Amino acid sequence: MKFDAATADSRCGTLDPHALANLRRFGEGRGSETLDALVGTFAGEAIERVARMRTAIQIGDFDTVAITAHNLRGASLSVAGTLLGASCARLQALAGEKDQNRCTSAINDLEQEAGRLIAELRRTLVHGTFEKSAE
């Protein structure tokens, strides 16, 4: 199957096209390995931060929740994750209100969105670029 950027992009409308174009340039000349490393780094970071925020919510450390959500938001937006960025912003706001129940609900949503984003990044960038470069 050949890579079709248009199809891939329509499949993942949650990705910010401008940031996505920047990411494609990230791998230029160096194949999919670099993008694989980038997506892998982001995935590890997202998993670690979700776990950190979940623990912080449980113990009522809302400052840690807010700053971690803020930082994950920056990385998310930089890897084209508009929806995950919005989830992070929502959790950051809820942490400001120190609302444990709503924070718990928000971290569940955020975790799901992070999983979707990582899968889309792998499908769109890593596999897509590899097949494109193999044409």
Next chain:
Amino acid sequence: MTILIVDDSATMRMLLRRDLRVAGWEDVEEAPDAASALRVLSTSDVSLVLSDWHMPSMTGLDLLERVRNESNETRFGFVTCEASDKERVQALRAGAQFLITKPVDHEDLSHHIRLALGMDIEGYSGRTGAEERTLQDVLTRLFQRPVSVAPAPPPRRELVRTVAEYKTDRSEVETACAVIEMPLAAAFGCALGRIPGKGATEWASAHNLTDSVEKNFMEVANVLAAFVSAASGHYVLHGVDYVGEGGLVDREKEKKGWEDCVQIDIAGYPAGRLGIIR
């Protein structure tokens, strides 16, 4: 020339390092937090720090204050997720050269770094850091707002011109042509209360010298001449005249060469470039 990236996100450090490499900066150090950054700064000759704002333990602003306690020479830029007007003012007041938001546009990043470092900029006259700070001080006092000044390429967009005569320290009268971009001209007008603030961006983006701007231009020109005079001790303002309603710089003038081309950012107003042709 070393650039230090400070961000607790490994993803961001990877992306920024890549952007810097593409822009030609290979000598890049990384730190995952402010404390590590301070250790790098104590052992390496870092020209510019590129820091996140919100980090655990010590914020980017705290880091900037620590850096400024040691040196005014190290350039400092923030790369942050979002920035309120209050944070932008805080950043400039604390001595940052720029603040940009994520996701980072790599061309924008490169532009700001080059301005901050004064590197490879066409027409750059070789201002020293001390002169930039003098000009910054004068403008800050004048506008009562945080101001940043950095070396810049000559102005190229819609321009407003003035001709000012100066007496040199040898009592010879010289003529200087000051060229200013519309956004900055409008900013000066706004800062002086002559042009409503919300109109500045529209005027600037329209690239059109309106009647309102014209009416206030003498004031703008006087301000311009005043700070040029104050920033260059051997020049004394002799007179200022308004010579036209903008446009490109005369080729003849341009041949003489630019001096003192700077980017000026006044907090709360559109930024712009100012150039002097002598």
